[in-house]
Amino acid sequence: MAARLVKRCTCLLREATRLAPAVTPVGHLRLARVAHNTLSSSATSPSSPSPTSLTELVEKEQVFTPYPECQEVDLLIEKATRPRELLELLDNHRLRHNHAALILIRLSRLLSEKPEDRAVVIQDARCRQLLHLVTSQIASVWHGTLVKLLRSLYLLALPETSKELQSVEQEVRWRLRRLSYKQLALLAESCASFSKEQHSQELLAELLVHMERRWTEIEDGRTMVAIMMKTGHLSEPLMNRLEDKHIVDRAQDVPLPHLCSILLAFARLNFRPEQEDPFFNLVRERLEPTLGSLEPSLQVDLVWSLCVLQQVREAELQAVLDPGFHARFLGGGSPKDQSTLQKLLHINATAQLEHPEYRGPFLPASAVAPSPSSPNKKVTPLQKELQETLKTLLGSADRGSFEVATQYGWVLDAEVLLDADGQFLPLRDFVAPHLAQPAGSQPLPSGAKRLAFLLWEFPNFNSRSKDLLGRFALARRHVRASGFLVVDVPYYEWLELKSEWQKGAYLKDKMRKAVAEELAK
Numbered sequence: 237m238a239a240r241l242v243k244r245c246t247c248l249l250r251e252a253t254r255l256a257p258a259v260t261p262v263g264h265l266r267l268a269r270v271a272h273n274t275l276s277s278s279a280t281s282p283s284s285p286s287p288t289s290l291t292e293l294v295e296k297e298q299v300f301t302p303y304p305e306c307q308e309v310d311l312l313i314e315k316a317t318r319p320r321e322l323l324e325l326l327d328n329h330r331l332r333h334n335h336a337a338l339i340l341i342r343l344s345r346l347l348s349e350k351p352e353d354r355a356v357v358i359q360d361a362r363c364r365q366l367l368h369l370v371t372s373q374i375a376s377v378w379h380g381t382l383v384k385l386l387r388s389l390y391l392l393a394l395p396e397t398s399k400e401l402q403s404v405e406q407e408v409r410w411r412l413r414r415l416s417y418k419q420l421a422l423l424a425e426s427c428a429s430f431s432k433e434q435h436s437q438e439l440l441a442e443l444l445v446h447m448e449r450r451w452t453e454i455e456d457g458r459t460m461v462a463i464m465m466k467t468g469h470l471s472e473p474l475m476n477r478l479e480d481k482h483i484v485d486r487a488q489d490v491p492l493p494h495l496c497s498i499l500l501a502f503a504r505l506n507f508r509p510e511q512e513d514p515f516f517n518l519v520r521e522r523l524e525p526t527l528g529s530l531e532p533s534l535q536v537d538l539v540w541s542l543c544v545l546q547q548v549r550e551a552e553l554q555a556v557l558d559p560g561f562h563a564r565f566l567g568g569g570s571p572k573d574q575s576t577l578q579k580l581l582h583i584n585a586t587a588q589l590e591h592p593e594y595r596g597p598f599l600p601a602s603a604v605a606p607s608p609s610s611p612n613k614k615v616t617p618l619q620k621e622l623q624e625t626l627k628t629l630l631g632s633a634d635r636g637s638f639e640v641a642t643q644y645g646w647v648l649d650a651e652v653l654l655d656a657d658g659q660f661l662p663l664r665d666f667v668a669p670h671l672a673q674p675a676g677s678q679p680l681p682s683g684a685k686r687l688a689f690l691l692w693e694f695p696n697f698n699s700r701s702k703d704l705l706g707r708f709a710l711a712r713r714h715v716r717a718s719g720f721l722v723v724d725v726p727y728y729e730w731l732e733l734k735s736e737w738q739k740g741a742y743l744k745d746k747m748r749k750a751v752a753e754e755l756a757k
Contacts, residue, residue, distance in 0.1 A: 343392075
């Protein structure tokens with residue numbers, strides 16, 4: 237602690253000495269007084285909230301500009317398009333203060349576009365020199381740059397034993413009280429997304445504790461929504477604090493766009509507030525008079541969110557399924573229109589499967605027909621393993637279907653049909669009402685059951701949990717409501733299976749359990 241304080245003081249005095257010649261005699265006096273007060277408060281109150289920095293105090297005194305003028309090297313860093321251009325700056329320029337950190341930040345962005353070059357660049361002696369330089373100057377790196385620097389080091393995938401990475405993480409720990417709430421949230425997202433090492437997970441735990449304690453610092457709805465979407469799912473206490481912050485008691489103070497964003501965030505995370513009824517009553521009170529005047533794609537987003545959260549009503553379904561409303565999206569070719577049409581399919585499926593009292597309107601048959609899959613569509617390794625294992629169990633190609641596109645906007649990883657004795661039946665012989673295009677003619681035999689295999693990979697879940705995100709929870713509900721027994725295959729169970737025999741036994745056991753649960757109802 238003492239050594240760190242001395243290092244801070246040395247940096248502060250060196251900065252004051254460097255800047256002193258540029259000020260007037262009065263400026264000399266003010267600068268000396270500012271430096272003295274800053275050092276005194278730092279030394280006497282180490283556990284109190286961090287004192288105002290020298291540059292902020294000098295800015296208040298209006299003696300000189302708090303940030304140095306933009307130098308040539310700053311422009312070169314910003315304009316660099318190749319890693320080599322950044323590394324060459326070491327040879328041609330004297331790097332001071334934030335320069336080494338800015339180069340590493342820019343370097344990580346360039347390498348994220350060409351990850352195949354990462355290993356070569358990391359092994360370059362100049363890159364090692366950059367890492368060493370940034371740790372030697374870490375005390376003078378600005379807060380915002382420090383946050384981006386740690387995120388960049390995670391992107392560069394430095395090894396667990398990297399002293400440079402550990403040094404930056406330690407510096408972040410020292411500054412946690414001085415970082416803004418937005419910076420804490422960005423760091424928490426980075427630790428959760430990019431790093432799986434133990435020491436970084438410990439930093440994540442510390443960040444979440446600080447966020448839980450300082451939640452009252454959030455001052456605007458936009459920041460609150462962003463934090464809920466990015467990091468709220470990492471901590472249940474934090475999400476509860478944020479909920480106690482959006483919204484029911486301050487209903488009239490929340491702008492309508494922020495209220496919409498909160499609803500979308502809840503749907504994405506499949507999160508229901510503790511005060512569920514008051515919250516959704518508030519949503520309807522604010523939205524009903526203005527829903528029709530909102531931008532059309534936002535209207536679809538809001539109704540889709542209510543479908544995910546099982547709060548949608550007949551009038552809201554009718555508003556977006558009306559032909560005069562949805563016709564604008566049916567022929568749209570833009571990615572945004574395609575995304576909106578996909579949500580309309582899910583809304584249409586909700587009306588069909590979860591609201592038996594709903595009488596229309598519905599989307600036309602031409603809209604629910606699944607679009608042909610791209611020939612270049614990539615199959616993930618887990619999908620490939622599941623298909624190969626299931627094909628071995630089936631023994632015949634006509635006993636199962638894979639990548640089954642339904643009229644509800646969802647794609648099943650696999651589908652099989654079992655008779656009353658648990659034997660596989662040929663799918664093509666029997667009617668399939670879940671398909672958009674008619675298929676088969678024979679009715680299902682008595683006691684036969686359709687099984688849908690749904691493979692849930694890592695991105696389908698809330699981070700650090702086994703809870704499905706809202707979109708995938710909706711998919712599971714719809715598949716069950718359309719008459720299937722669902723065989724869930726989560727990645728965290730599948731990856732534990734090492735041999736083909738284990739994988740086959742696992743799927744057999746899953747199918748038996750699905751049938752047994754249905755018979756037990």
